[in-house]
Amino acid sequence: MKNSKKLLCVITGPTACGKTDLTIQLAKEYNTHIISADSRQFYKQLIIGAATPSANQLAIVPHYLIGQLSVEDSYNVYKFEQDALALCETLFQSHNIVFLTGGSGLYIDAACKGIDLLPDPDLEIRNSINTLFEEQGIEALQTKLQALDPIYYSNVDKLNPARLIRAIEVCLQTGKPYSSLRNQHQNSRPFNILKIVIDRPKEILHQRISQRTEQMIKDGLIDEVKSLIKFRNVNALNTVGYKEIFQYLDEAISLPQAIENIKTNTRRYAKRQLTWFRRDKDFLWINADELNTIKSIIETNLGNSPSL
C-alpha cells in the first residue's frame, strides 16, 4: 500500500441527522472502531436524553469515550484532545481507518487541529470571577479584562460573560495576557483526516427531532431526569432534554410545554451546529442517504481506487 498514513474519518452533522447509525454501519464494514465526540454521551448517567447509542448498537463495533465519566466529574476539551489522540495512536496500530463521530464541533476541532496549551481551570479563581459577575454585572468583567489583556479585549465578544470570565481566569492564573497564550495554529497530526457532515433538508431534520423527542419521552426520559435531580446544578445537566424536564418536575411548566420546549431548543442547537460546521471549509457535506458516495470518498482517501 502506497499510502502509509492512517485515516481518521470524522462523521458529524446536526443532532438527530442519523450519524450514529450511519457511522456504526461504516465502522462495521471497515471492521474498525468508533471514537465519540459527543460532549454529553461521555456521562454514564445520560442515556435517553443524550441519545446515547443503545447497548445493541454499542455491541456492533467497539466504541470509546462513551459513558466513561460521571456527571459529577470535571472534563474539558483539552482532556478530550489528549484522550482522542491516545486512542488514535493505539487504534492505528491495528487499523488503517478509525471513525470519530459526534456533534460537538469544538471537540472535533480539538481532536483534528489541537488547542492551545493552557492551564486547567482553577475552580477557586473561576468562582471568584463568577461572584464578581453576579454582584457587579458584566461591566465589572469588561473593566477587569480590559486592564489585564487589552489585545484580547479588543476582539472579544464583550457582551458574553462566558468569554470574558475564561479570559480573565487565564490571565489571573498564568500572570500573562490570555492573548499571548493563544497561538491558534493548527497542529499537525500523524494521520490524515477526512471530515464529513451528514446533511438533511431542514424540514426532514425538524421532523426527526420531533419524532426523537417523543420517543425519548416514551423511553422513560422523565424517570431518567428524576433519578438525576440531585445533580441538577452540574454543568453536564445544563443540557437540552434535561433542563426542560427539570422545569416540568418543578411544576413550572406542563409536560406538553416541556416537550415543545425540548423540540425548539433541539432545533436551535442543530442550527448552531450547522453554523459551526459551515465555517470550516474542510467539511464535505453529503446527503444522509448517499452512503455509497461516502464510501467512495473514504476509499479515495485510503489510497485505494474507488471500486464503487
Place this chain on the structure above:
RNA sequence: GGCGUCGUAGCUCAGUUGGUAGAGCAGAGGACUGAAAAUCCUUGUGUCACUGGUUCAAUUCCAGUCGAUGCCA
C-alpha cells in the same frame, strides 16, 4: 333569532384622538480555544377579515357581509 365583544406579522397581542403599524415568542443569519446540547450577538411590511360609504386621505369613523366568542332567548 336578539344584544354585545373581537377579527392587525407563523403564534399571543398592543396601537394609530383618520396621514398605511409595533412588542414578546417562534423563525432566520452570525460568533465561538478547558462550561460548548454551553454562552452570546444581529434581525420584524404585514391584502391591519371582506365589500361599500364619508373624507384630500380609512387599518382607524359609518353601514353591510363573513368568521370567532360571550350573554339573553
